[in-house]
Amino acid sequence: MGRPQRDDELVVEVVDLAFGGMGVARDDGFVVFVPDTVPGDRVRVRIRKARRRFAEADLLEVLEAGPARREPPCPYVPRCGGCRLQHVDYAATLEAKRAQIREHLARIGHLPDVDVRPVDPAGEPFGYRNKMEYSAVSDPDGGLVLGFHRRGRWDEVIDLEACLLATPRGNAVRDTVRAWAEAAGMAGYDQRAQAGQLRHLVVREGVATGELLVTLVTAPGVEDLVDTLAGPLAAAHPEVVGVLHAVNDGLAETTQGLPTRVVHGRDRFTESVMDVTLHLSAPSFFQTNSNMTARLYERVSEAAGLDGGQVLYDLFCGVGSIGIALGRRARHVVAIDIVPEAVEDARRNAAGNGLEGTYTALCGDVGRVMTEHRGTLPDPDVVVVDPPRGGLSGKAVRRVLETGAPVLVYVSCHPATFADNAARFVEGGYRLEHVQPVDMFPQTPHVEAVARFTRPTA
Ligand SMILES: C[S@@+](CC[C@H](N)C(=O)[O-])C[C@H]1O[C@@H](n2cnc3c(N)ncnc32)[C@H](O)[C@@H]1O
Secondary structure: OOOOOOOEEEEEEEEEOOOOEEEEEEOOOOEEEOOOOOOEEEEEEEEEEOOEEEEEEEEEEEEEOOEEOOOOOOOOOOEEOOOOOOEHHHHHHHHHHHHHHHHHHEEEEEEEEOOOOOOOOOOOOOOOOOEEEEEEOOOOOOOEEEEEEEEEEEEEEEEEOOHHHHHHHHHHHHHHHHHHHHHHOOOOOOOOOOEEEEEEEEEEOOOOOOOOOOOOOOOOHHHHHHHHHHHHHHOOOOEEEEEEEOOOOOOOOOOOOOOOOEEEEEOEEEEEEEEEEEEEOOOOOOEHHHHOOOOHHHHHHHOOOOOOOOEEEEEOOOOOOHHHHHEEEOOOEEEEEEOHHHHHHHHHHHHOOOOOEEEEEEEEEHHHHHHHOOOOOOOOOEEEEOOOOOOHHHHHHHHHHOOOOOOOEEEEEOOOHHHHHHHHHHHHOEEEEEEEEEEEOOOOOEEEEEEEEEOOOO
């Protein structure tokens, strides 16, 4: 049989779960990716996209269900583009995530024999997200739709009554904003026509503190209208400590880097992790699963092995949380992040948690800041890196290698870039001792892991 063509219908057996959440089937050795399937499924599919080496297909019918298939608890699956693994038994998602790290290390990093440990499961597989970003559009009857994009569609949004990944507090705030916007006659945003008013709603939450920070992203010209939101929100949700208004007059559907003003309260909220109180400004990154952050940082702490006498570098530090949580067992902490507000937060957080005098926070690109400060910073004993999905740049890898730190802890949120960076560190003389995955993102294909590298001292 030849290669499948677009619109061909086939019956295939799913044998694996790929990174990204697609089931992997083989048809005469040819790989077919099918969403919403699990290993062991026998399914009828229609080819949507045919490439030279693989194809993507739409699921038409499950003929026989694999052992890990389950009924998705959320009624928006599979329309919603948010979760990809709700139809898979939780334990099977953990095994798949572990296997994906192994597979990426072997294929991309040429590191086939790494000790990748069983994934630490999440305490709460639902209701764990402390940050939600909703899109707003108008429906044909003039009502406001506030929710997530329909899977694969940039121009369609699904109205959400409840998201199972959001917290009850976060869901309630979204509903209040929708009711207020509808009562105020606020239009959602039409991306095709580049017209309308409300574009996005961002709700962030300190899970331990109960504090909420709400940001409305709108087109220009609705300042007076937005000012009227503060009253209803504060009355319905006293735990909202700040309401911010960001204006996006551009084409890009972003919530970041926009001119922002405070409508009510303050422009930051607090969260608490491992007895560390953290101030978080709106533009600063923080792990989206607060409860599992403590587990993640415990794993970082184990991998770092600090005993009080060492210099710790916390690279890609965000609001400084890792360096501060571990810093009580370090002689000095050097923290670097590229977002100025995050670095300000890190300085404030270090001082507020008793690290004044033993904490240096620097702002800029990790590779560039380390180049500029060559020879002037204390040499690290332990380097922790926690980069965004793109991983470390070549320059950042070289600067870390130059430090000669005996221990390197890599916190990864993307197995492919981690595998590539890991290979660079191994070439540079480090040994990859183990990888400990931690499930920060249940129901989704995202994979978080903590890796310990050591360097034999001469
Ligand atoms: C995955 S977050 C980690 C934050 C923090 N370690 C935590 O646990 O919350 C990645 C951080 O890297 C920062 N960042 C992104 N690119 C950077 C770069 N080139 N140089 C320095 N920091 C960068 C982001 O601002 C973000 O705070």
